[in-house]
Amino acid sequence: MNRAMHPILSVAMACALACATFARAQAPQSGLSFHDAVGMAWAIDPVRTELQVGHLSARARASAAGSWFAGGPTLSGEYMDDHMLGSNEGYTTYQGGVSVPLWLPGQGSATQQVASAEAASLDEQLNVEHMALSIRVLDAGAAALIARTRVDVAHVLYDATARMATSATRAVHGGELASADGQMAQAAMENARNELAMAQEEVENAVASLEALLGRPVVPDLARYGEGDVMHARFIAPRDMEDNDPRIKVAHRNVEAAEANMKLARRSFMPNPEIGVDAIHEKQYGSPWDDRVGLNFSIPLPSEVRNTPIMSEARNRLATATSQETQARRMVHLEMMRVRERLIAATTARQTTRAAADSMERRAAAQEHAWRVGETSLDTALAARLAAASTRLASARADVEWHVASIRMLIATGIVP
Template sequence: MNHSMRPFLSITMACAMTWGLPARAQVSQPGPSFHEAVVMAWAIDPVRTELQVGHHSARARASAAGSWFAGGPTLSGEYMDDHMIGSNEGYTTYQGGVSVPLWLPGQGSATKQVASAEAASIDEQLNVEHMALSIRVLDAAAAALIARTRVDVAHASYDSAARMAISATHAVHGGELASADGQLAQAAMENARNELALAQEEAENAAAALEVLLGRPVVPDLTRYGGSDVTQARFVSPRDMEDNDPRIKVAHRNVEAAEANMKLARHSFMPNPEIGVDAIHEKQYGSPWDDRVGLNFSIPLPSEVRNTPIMSEARNRLATATSQETQARRMVHLEMMRVRERLIAATTARRATQLAAESMEQRATAQERAWRVGEASLDTALAARQAAANTRLTSARAEMEWHVASIRTLIATGIVP
């Protein structure tokens, strides 16, 4: 075999192997909707399970606070006789009792309000986690789709570079082109091959990250959502959007729970008193009676040593919750502004990059045609083709970012499309 034909054959075989890859990608099944993807992720989200357990626990505490007594009963017992001191008169005493702690005035209802407020706060925390999970799924899906687009662009760039390398190899063998230009074409093809490998690596990593969230090797279709979907938003004014945000709701619920805890601290101004019954059975020499029944009570008195830390902790909790609510409102307000501006910027960038990609593709085609007829240099044609590929990838990113910005705006209004 002629050694000069080996570069041409290697280029031809490489083209044959890579041209088959886009065809296999086209037969993939369409992905689920974004809403379906969020449902998949929510079903296996570990934070959801943790919050649900906390919610059931808070509800159980609220139910337990409806008890008649502030705690469980206390049993007491005594036994005494005279044998231990050497006497044998038969003096023996058996004594037993049971007592229960009592609620202080308003303490039972306050305890129930604290547990109910904490359960309501956890309800809103579930909504916060659902919103955060939706954003994570959105970002992961966008990264996977952009990575796929990068693979498609890299495939197209490799195909163009390989096609031009084949033509350059023919021209070199025919004496129509300098060997340096042939080497330049082959170097461009190898660079395109490297870019394709890097793009495939990025696509695999992005798909794996998304699979961890969804539990399935699927990529949701975000392209079905666009700017027209934003008109479905239930809240138009920024104030309504902020009030509907679950992060502000959970912050407000935390303030309510802290206020209920402050009320409970005020009603717990002393340890719970106890009341109960005692029974005594005695065996005494010559005694006309041997059984007695009576009541017992225990009332611990208030103490500043005990009450001051309780009230201080309640005040600190209320101050922290109030501060966090204010900070949450500021954060959400700023985020709403950013989401709106991102959608406006993404809409402009989408149109601009589309026009730029079309123009650069036409320029690359014209430069390649001019090179083939000898009106342009090879490096100019290769540079035009590379610029067209970069602009196409930028346009694809802008297109995806526009869809992402539209969905993100809907999420900010409480809608998971």
Template structure:
């Protein structure tokens, strides 16, 4: 009878693991769904973008380029220059009263086409800064997704490990009491104490992981509230939006590279138009006094024109060609990178869906196995060690299932971010008459005219994208984590 009562008590302690975990995990899962603390991902992205320091820097770059474009609309290539001179004969000692005053003002003139080319460079730089802002906005969305997924997974792991530690503590108390009255062996008590120590270690590590994840979230949002990632649960919609050509053409990195190439071509055109230093034209006056003569005043026009020289032209053209070559290289690399990432995103979406289903099946089967081994232990058909290991394996499978579920939602949201389908990151598709051909090498840097293809505007608040390794699950000492 004593052994039966001990078995019943141990089974009751083991049976409390599942309800306690379900209650604690449910609270953790619904933490972001609280009416007071609910924060959708688009709202969180807007909050993070408002605090992002790169936004102010890129905005300053854009406004500076726009100011340069306005300044280039001046009639003259620069500000006026004043000149003056004074001569007399006192310094040489003759002191005959010969005195001369000269003064003039001149302004630099635009070379043919130089003013228009200068405005094009400034406008292209402003558009490039705007596209870089869009790329930074998308990079921030990816960083926010990573931080949110890490925080959500860490909180779920805290709930699981705390429930396991609480159940292990109750089990250890029951086994210790049974050992004192001789109903169980000392080996069972040692096993229960080891299980409790292991569970407490996992709980402490989970707390550290959660605090670290919350710190990363606070750095982006200023608050530890986790954005609602579970709202994104329609993979078919994300797959439909991942049309390769549309996404590639409207990716902010590709558009920014295109704008940089346009700015580099405009800069090359400006270098060609600046084939010599700017000539200057002005007016001058002379007031002269001679000994025994009346005052003599004269007014005239002056003109200065430096002649073209390779010393002046070669550095300007070389720098412009280098900028164009670098910009076209970056555009080619950006297109390659986007194509590769789109393939990775599709693969991640498919793999996450399959992993989620497999993890759910594994968790269900291991839970049933743990129940069966507990009943076998009650009938004294197996040892306490087998029952404990089965239950611990079931909880490790629950952690794997939680991670797979979060990765599934994250993969859907990642695909929507790449497609620009998240509110705040919307992109207007670029209409094209023909399908894109294979990537070709950079165009010749000797382009004489400025080619600016008509591209749609990306929303102004708008990193480089990357495929994150999302969340590295901590390994529990009780079982492996994938």
């Protein structure tokens, strides 16, 4: 083969390797879907278990509040005789009773409403946790994909610098190139090797973080979701998206629970009265045994010392819940604007970085060819190759971020794709 053809073939092989690697990075990877990944993470999420237990407890409290009485029965008993006084006249009394607390007017239904409202709030908190978990899985999956792309780009860069270092070494041995240029090419190859090692470390860390969420070392496929999914989302209007957000729903449920608690505090204006039955069995001096049965009741009177702290706490809870609902609406509104703008910016970045990456790859190939034919210096060719790798990584990152922004928009509309 003609020796003059070697540089041309080397450039062609470099371009082919770069294009093939970029195609692997951009092409959708068959594997676990994002929806299935979120399902896996949700199945082992400890917060979900905690919230479900709290929900069951609130439902149990609501059921218990449907009881006829405000609490459990109270047993009382007395025994009296005259032996301790030193006499033995036979005065002996046995007395026992049972009483139950009564609901104040409307107190039982108010207690049920508080427990039901808290259970509904926990239902919405489950949705909030599911949404937050989806975002964590999305971020972890994107980090893993970007790390894998960094490895692919680092491989291409290492192959290119190794090829140039080999050519430079041959040229140095043949007296066609200064030894300083050979050392420069060798240093560029070693730097590329270091970048490859760091990229592989990033992949391992990213996959480990994802495994902590999913329970298995798998990476969800984010490339299958794009602009078409966003266009067909159910809630496109910003107001619909905000009203459908679980964070606003849980804030509103907390307001309802606080209002129910305020109503309960008003209904509990005094301690619960008690009513019961007493039985007395006694023996008196010179008389036969005597048995009596009667009713007893206890009615504690209202007191500002008791009621004021209860009402103050209820007012504070309602004020806090109302404030948090307002803040939640503002936060969600701002986040929706950011999510939308992020998608717009990511779309533009995806297009521009892709064009820039193609241009820089062609420039790097041209500079390498020019170096081989002696038209440019080695440092210029190496710099062009490094710039091409950096631009290619930026393009691949922008592509992943565009898919992430699309999925994030879907999550904002209440859809886990």
